Amino acid sequence: MSDAVGDRLARVRERMTAAATRGGRSPEGLTLVAVSKRKPLSAIVEAYEAGQRDFGENYGQELLSKAEQLADRDDIRWHYIGHLQTNKVKQLVGPVAAPRTGAVVALLHGVDRAKLIGAIAKRAAAADTTVDLLVQVNISGEDTKSGCHPDQLGELLSAVDGADHLRLRGLMTMPPPVADPEEARGWFQQLRELRDRHGGTERLPELSMGMSQDFEVAIEEGATLVRVGTAIFGARE
Numbered sequence: 001m002s003d004a005v006g007d008r009l010a011r012v013r014e015r016m017t018a019a020a021t022r023g024g025r026s027p028e029g030l031t032l033v034a035v036s037k038r039k040p041l042s043a044i045v046e047a048y049e050a051g052q053r054d055f056g057e058n059y060g061q062e063l064l065s066k067a068e069q070l071a072d073r074d075d076i077r078w079h080y081i082g083h084l085q086t087n088k089v090k091q092l093v094g095p096v097a098a099p100r101t102g103a104v105v106a107l108l109h110g111v112d113r114a115k116l117i118g119a120i121a122k123r124a125a126a127a128d129t130t131v132d133l134l135v136q137v138n139i140s141g142e143d144t145k146s147g148c149h150p151d152q153l154g155e156l157l158s159a160v161d162g163a164d165h166l167r168l169r170g171l172m173t174m175p176p177p178v179a180d181p182e183e184a185r186g187w188f189q190q191l192r193e194l195r196d197r198h199g200g201t202e203r204l205p206e207l208s209m210g211m212s213q214d215f216e217v218a219i220e221e222g223a224t225l226v227r228v229g230t231a232i233f234g235a236r237e
Helices: 005-022 041-049 060-069 086-092 114-127 150-161 181-197 215-220
Strands: 031-035 054-057 077-080 107-111 131-136 166-172 206-208 225-228
Touching (some): 060 086, 086 114, 107 114, 114 150, 114 166, 131 150, 166 181, 181 215
């Protein structure tokens, strides 16, 4: 089929490489997270067979169900990219989530408040595992967006640094929807500048920013993780 998932995936990777070149960077430092929420297992398998290993989900129960059904593909890395409620942490971290490893998620993208950090640390300690996470920043200040205010970032980063069993990996943001990808550039620049003010790449190596409509601009501005769904799997019903 001319427009199969594997073909779309290849085109996205080509665009990522070109964007990295324009930004004076190596594409080796980029991770494509294929956003598979509300997509069937068959689509994930098709992407997997085309070489994709990192998949992003927004809902805990859906992620767990898919992870269980695809457990034989044990090199899949699941990313939780949705808003995480404190009472749902036990779904994703700890012995209930994954009896063998203590954690089913490779990276939590949307950590945005001290209470949530405490809940994750408690569950990770109970499972004797280490959880990698990103702190989400609400750069645009939209009421409908999750994420901490930029002024709160330093306090949250210190809370993660001070917690056993947590590993701070970087920052995440979601800019407002834009008609022209160039309109998102300023938001991506602001997240990169925040990273630089709070320890730089040594402390915060990962920047999760950019989706189907604007991931190329995000890469040009320093993204290391891009979350792409529609451009790979097509529009959701």
